[in-house]
Amino acid sequence: MNQKSTVIPSEEEVKTEEDKERKAKPILPRNSLTREDHLEILRQIYLARYFDVRLIKEKRRGRLRGTLYSSQNQEAILVGTLYGLRSDDWISPVHRDMPAFFLKDMRSGWDNPERKGMSIAQVCAQVWGKATAPGRAKDNWSHIGSVPLGIIPSTSMLASTIPVACGVAYDFKLRNHDGVVLTYNGEGSTARGDFHEGLNLAAIHDLAVIVVVENNQWAYGTPVELECPTEDVADRARGYNIPGLVADGQDVLDVYDKTMWCVERARKGLGPSIIECKTYRAFGHGDHDDQRADRYRSKEEIERGRRRDPIAVYKTYLVENGILSEEEAKRYSPEGKHAIQVTDEDFPPEVVEAVRKGVEFAIASPLPEPEEAFKHVFVEE
Ligand SMILES: Cc1ncc(C[n+]2csc(CCOP(=O)(O)OP(=O)(O)O)c2C)c(N)n1
Numbered sequence: 001m002n003q004k005s006t007v008i009p010s011e012e013e014v015k016t017e018e019d020k021e022r023k024a025k026p027i028l029p030r031n032s033l034t035r036e037d038h039l040e041i042l043r044q045i046y047l048a049r050y051f052d053v054r055l056i057k058e059k060r061r062g063r064l065r066g067t068l069y070s071s072q073n074q075e076a077i078l079v080g081t082l083y084g085l086r087s088d089d090w091i092s093p094v095h096r097d098m099p100a101f102f103l104k105d106m107r108s109g110w111d112n113p114e115r116k117g118m119s120i121a122q123v124c125a126q127v128w129g130k131a132t133a134p135g136r137a138k139d140n141w142s143h144i145g146s147v148p149l150g151i152i153p154s155t156s157m158l159a160s161t162i163p164v165a166c167g168v169a170y171d172f173k174l175r176n177h178d179g180v181v182l183t184y185n186g187e188g189s190t191a192r193g194d195f196h197e198g199l200n201l202a203a204i205h206d207l208a209v210i211v212v213v214e215n216n217q218w219a220y221g222t223p224v225e226l227e228c229p230t231e232d233v234a235d236r237a238r239g240y241n242i243p244g245l246v247a248d249g250q251d252v253l254d255v256y257d258k259t260m261w262c263v264e265r266a267r268k269g270l271g272p273s274i275i276e277c278k279t280y281r282a283f284g285h286g287d288h289d290d291q292r293a294d295r296y297r298s299k300e301e302i303e304r305g306r307r308r309d310p311i312a313v314y315k316t317y318l319v320e321n322g323i324l325s326e327e328e329a330k331r332y333s334p335e336g337k338h339a340i341q342v343t344d345e346d347f348p349p350e351v352v353e354a355v356r357k358g359v360e361f362a363i364a365s366p367l368p369e370p371e372e373a374f375k376h377v378f379v380e381e
Contacts, residue, residue, distance in 0.1 A: 007257045029084065029260035030253045038323050041083055041252055044106060045311055046332065046351045048075040048099035051120070053339040054355050055127060059287065060340070063363070064128065066140035069095045072339070073250075073282040076310035077214050078103055080247075080255025081182060081275070084263060087116040090168050090181040092152035092161040095142050096214065097184045098123060101151065110354060116149050120358035130365035136376060137368040152181075158189040162198030162211060169207035169272075178267040180208040182259075187276075188219020190236060191227045199272065203240035206271035210262045213274060214249065216281035217305065220289070221296050234276035242272050249279030250308040253317060280305025309335035 008026040009019050033041075052072050058064040071078065078100050082091070087108060093100035104117030118134065125133040127140055134144040145153025152161050152168065165181040172179045189195055190213055202209040213233050217224050230236060237244025245262065248254040255277055262273040282305070284293035294302070312335040318324040334346040344352045 007261050028253075029257045033256075035323055037083075038318060040107065041079055041256075042311075042314060042318065042324075043348060043351060044079045044083070044103055045075045045252060045314065046334070046347050047354065048078055048103065049311065049334055050347045050351050050355050051099050051102075051123075053334070053342055054359065056287070056339040058359065066127070066129065067286040067288055069098070069141065069286050070283050071096050071099060073306060073310065074214055074216060074279050075099070076252035076314065077212065077249045077255055077277045077279060080252040080277075081184075081210075081212050081259045083107065083252075083256055084260045085182065086179070088150065088177075089179050089263075090150040090152060090165070092145075092154065092165055092181070092183045093142060094154045094158070094161070094184050094186070094189075096186065096216075098127070098142060100184065101126075101142075101144065104149070104151065118144075118146070118149065118151070120354055121361035124355075124358035124362035125365050128362035128365070129367070130362055131368040131372065132361070132365040136372060138373070138376075150179075152183075157194070159185055159192040159194040159198070162194055162209070163201065165209050166198050166201045166205075166207050169202065169209045170205060172208055173205065173269075178208070178269075180210055180263050180266045182210045182212060184212050184214060186219055187213055187215040187217070187224050187233045188222065188227050189213075190233055196236075196239075199236075199240045199242070199274075202272035203242050206269055208266035208269075209272040210259070210266060211272065211274045212259075213276045214279060215276050216249075216279045218281050218285070218293075218297070220285045221292070232276055234274050237274045240272075242274065244274045244276065247275055247277045249277030250310045250313050251317075252310060252314050282306050306336075311335040 007028060009023050014020055014023055048071065052070055055064065055068050059068060078097060082100060082103050087105045091100060091104055101118040101123050102120045105115045106117060108115045122134055126135055126144055129137045129140040131137055142154045145151045152164050154161060162183050165183045169181045215224060215233050219227055232246050234244030234246045245258045247258045258275050262275060284290035315329045319326055319329050332346055332348050334342045
């Protein structure tokens with residue numbers, strides 16, 4: 001059951017009158033989004049982009065240490081997969097998904113203390129390695145999570161969170177709860193045993209696990225064709241008899257539509273699915289790899305990969321559908337610009353303000369006491 005088109009049936013899938021009707025008049029999940037939803041989705045994409053560029057700038061100013069794994073050019077995947085989730089759904093972000101920790105459940109209100117997502121301040125404290133961080137300064141990046149917030153902590157072992165997601169979804173099943181667990185993975189992670197074992201388990205037990213594959217074409221210095229033998233990574237779904245959807249990772253609404261299709265299915269107890277979101281890693285694997293990545297990838301390839309900025313793609317849709325005027329669409333324009341070229345003027349003030357508060361909180365927070373290094377390492381009596 002490989003269903004690449006799914007939301008709109010492909011020519012081969014049109015077999016009945018109903019299929020024909022569905023193809024002619026597709027009821028896309030996006031059709032239920034209001035104008036406010038669209039504006040909020042755009043704001044969240046700006047927020048993810050601004051968070052990323054702000055960290056790059058902070059590091060260049062010498063105010064930040066550690067490696068940055070940029071999510072630039074991949075923001076539509078994070079916002080498109082998270083926007084339609086419920087507060088009680090679970091997620092598991094990995095190294096390239098830092099904004100996901102605060103974007104989760106952002107629809108409940110950016111400053112809502114009841115929100116089931118981390119605050120921007122918490123995520124900034126994590127990046128700055130401060131005592132106030134969820135990881136208590138033992139790490140400066142994504143090795144954080146929270147049971148009350150429904151976030152599975154990431155580990156460095158790629159794809160290792162998929163079997164854990166199966167455990168969470170199995171618990172949902174035992175409790176008759178219709179929540180879903182959405183896991184993020186790079187295409188490189190899909191070559192690991194945990195990916196396959198996890199999917200096998202999820203498929204056998206019809207678990208509500210949605211495996212999002214952010215196919216940015218590169219796993220460190222290894223191109224996708226040396227990681228995956230099938231045409232699309234989503235083709236791996238065939239082995240587990242589950243849907244494998246391919247989404248345009250630059251188009252937030254395509255990602256949203258396909259995610260909601262998988263979510264609805266999973267909530268009904270119909271089991272897991274894979275959504276491969278095609279995108280391109282804009283920079284190096286981490287910032288330490290930026291210069292090298294300009295050598296192991298051709299200039300033309302990089303330009304091609306960055307050409308369809310998700311902000312520009314979404315703005316085009318918003319203008320064409322009368323949600324934004326041409327003027328409004330031009331008001332904030334970070335798209336297509338490198339982190340060092342953009343300024344705060346390129347982003348809506350509320351976005352700049354939200355990240356500014358988070359950065360200030362992180363900078364003002366204390367470093368941990370030395371004894372903290374030995375706390376919370378082993379189970380304490
Ligand atoms: C099991 C395992 N092998 C190797 C690594 C080292 N490593 C960290 S990230 C990475 C590349 C991951 O590529 P991909 O999954 O495609 O995600 P991307 O970084 O492109 O978003 C590698 C090889 C690791 N963390 N875990």
